[in-house]
Amino acid sequence: QVQLLQSGAEVKKPGASVKVSCKASGYTFTTYGINWVRQAPGQGLEWVGWISPYNGNKNYGQKFKGRVTMTIDTSTSTAYMELRSLGSDDTAVYYCAREGYVDYDSFYYYFMDVWGKGTTVTVSS
């Protein structure tokens, strides 16, 4: 079945970096984009950015530009998200989500149809 398997929980000190992985299975990896979404404790969902496994195109959320890097390894069907200069407000669960789509009259509509279980990143001194 289609699934996204994320790496395990991380604990980092302020100023450090974290790299989270998301391994896809059950579908053709290069056919669908990968979004990253985070959720701080007790808070709502926040989009971090998107990457295309097909051509490596990226689109980062304005808030994260300059601090985030998303990469792809097509040989292992794995997406990565690295976040640098961590602060306590980066403590959150980070989700990867496949960007599904439908084609109606040659117009594409996008949504996040498959989600990983999340990776908890804790930033604490």
Next chain:
Amino acid sequence: QSIVTQPPSASGTPGQKVTISCSGSDSNIGGHTVNWYQQLPGTAPKLLIFKNNQRPSGVPDRFSGSKSGTSASLAISGLQSEDEADYYCASWDATLNGQWVFGGGTKLTVL
């Protein structure tokens, strides 16, 4: 603070119909479709509605979505205890090189 707004909470009794609203602007909901996600406690979000009113396979027809202008809504009829969850609307926003924006979420309580 989200640029797409939802009421923080909603409630209903089993069997009732509940509606959750989602309000945005021309740059997001007004110009793009809306998706809805359900997040049960302690789990990852799940796609509930896409393209304003389409249900993925496996989602009961008790869930329905609609959109008008810069607002959207999610209706849940025949409320069940297992519907108690957080619900998020999401839309593409054309500002700042484009980005997905989520509403702040609505916590639904089944009384």
